[in-house]
Amino acid sequence: MSAEDEVTTPTNFIRNIIQNDLDSGKHNTVQTRFPPEPNGYLHIGHAKSICLNFGIAEDFKGQCNLRFDDTNPEKEDIEYVNAIIDDVKWLGFKWRGLHHSSDYFQQLYDYAIELIKQGKAYVDSLSAEEMREYRGTLKAPGKESPDRNRSIEENLDLFSRMRAGEFKDGEYLLRAKIDMGSPNLNMRDPALYRIKHAHHQRTGDEWPIYPMYDYTHCISDAIENITHSLCTLEFEDHRPLYDWVLDEVKTACHPQQIEFARLQLKYTITSKRKLNQLVTEGHVSGWDDPRMPTISGLRRRGYTPTSIRDFCDRIGVTKKDSFIEVAVLENSIREDLNEHAMRVMGVLKPLKVTIENYPEDQSEVLVAQNHPQNPEMGTRNISFSKVIYIERDDFLEDAPKKFFRLSVGREVRLRYAYYITCTDFVKDDSGEVVELICQYDPETKGGSSPDGRKVKGTIHWVSAEHAVDASVNLYDRLFTHPNPAATGDFTEHLNPDSLNALTTCKLEASLADTSTSIHYQFERTGYFVRDDKAKSLTFNRTVTLRDTWAKLDKQNQ
């Protein structure tokens, strides 16, 4: 592999900024951070941020921290902390430090006192509703609170009593003294600390007051010596406040906040609140339901870390609002799985086939390749016998000319086995075909004929006697609308067919004992992975194979 052929992460405007900062000597190292709030599970949108932050740290030989932005205890939970740690690890990234904003509560408090002493912050007794009135509107300036010119001594006293827990929730608020007339609402004396008598998953009941995001985030970044603080577009308006706080508290380090567009995927929801709703209302089985765009859902679905990181590389990083097509994600997983997945045979919708001229009590062992393009993956044995199952879709009573599968009088190859020709079929009372009668050609063992005759179709099969019973979950998109979040009630657009649970599948014997870490391609049907949450042997379909026949078939209809 030459240097040019090496797979490299495409550059983007943020990497350009960082490269410039390195070249100019503004920084001689790079420090980033991924700062989730532990109030839900990570989803594919977070993966973009993770890949960006950790990827930049890796590529510029810097470091990236994992920091839990845990300043709102009522919404946060240790369950989420642990899930997030698992997900980041699973994606394959290593953090320099694992921190919590709550680690800095004391420093944050001390800085707040400094702000008060400088006359840059004051304790306000306005109610939430009054605050809203005083804030003004998008077009009209706000007006100053009567408490705005409270004396420094009084502010200090009140703030220390807030901290001591003397007041009820909402009674007082610490606010920055900036500019009630600012066209940027975030600068109209934003809240710094609110009173919240809530139990925190890490600090317990130690703090009755909690710092706000805008105050906490920038200082936490500074404490960790972050050089580039990457966040999503909606925080652009917060950047002046980010800078204001750091300027006023005079931290030695002043990180640069840079905003990029959050990931939006068609037919998908990426909002923790809405994902949470799907879980609590029972539309899915949990945060890790394989239809969920969560990291844990994707993992259970059979997506690999490689595929998700590849996806994140492909979609790029810009400031432009955009919607990525699902096909891009599917392409990433197909590419990875095509290269690495073990090939096996599994019949999803079985149709019994009796091979009339095959000896009754005979069975034989055939050798199958585990990967057609990669002999190093070895071979395995599969059993053949008189009665087998094939895919229901592989037989058509009235088959069109281009249907290279079974129909009466047509010959196909059974993968790695023999050529068979269908001679007859059996229907049940309802008219459904329930069994095929076929003849096999003993000369074609292994799948080729001595006379060199061509057989266009090759189908997969399993021996009835040797097959294992299994359930297989076929998944389709969760929503029928390309942008469900933009509709009134997104649950109205749930796809009723997002899960097709098959319970009568017949798989080759080697699948009886497997783990969730092994990815399979069921030849001709798709990629699958074991679901160990199910009681019985169950596989989840990660993604289908590309299917040009299905496409042709659809066009003809």
Add this chain to the structure above:
RNA sequence: UGGGGAAUCGUCUAGUGGUAGGACUGCGGACUCUGACUCCGCCAACCAAGGUUCAAAUCCUUGUUCCCCAGCCA
């Protein structure tokens, strides 16, 4: 004129005054013991109008459209 952002193939994305390139999708075809994979080919874009220039996606002007902001959420 409230403030802050963004506009390039169907969808993402390069481009930073000098041949608009790549990926995904789509459409053809070759190959094939997976209608998979692989390979080959094709279709397809600079928001608009002016201006500067030998030369504009890029610089200037004026518009247009879209996104974000009025939590004691992050």
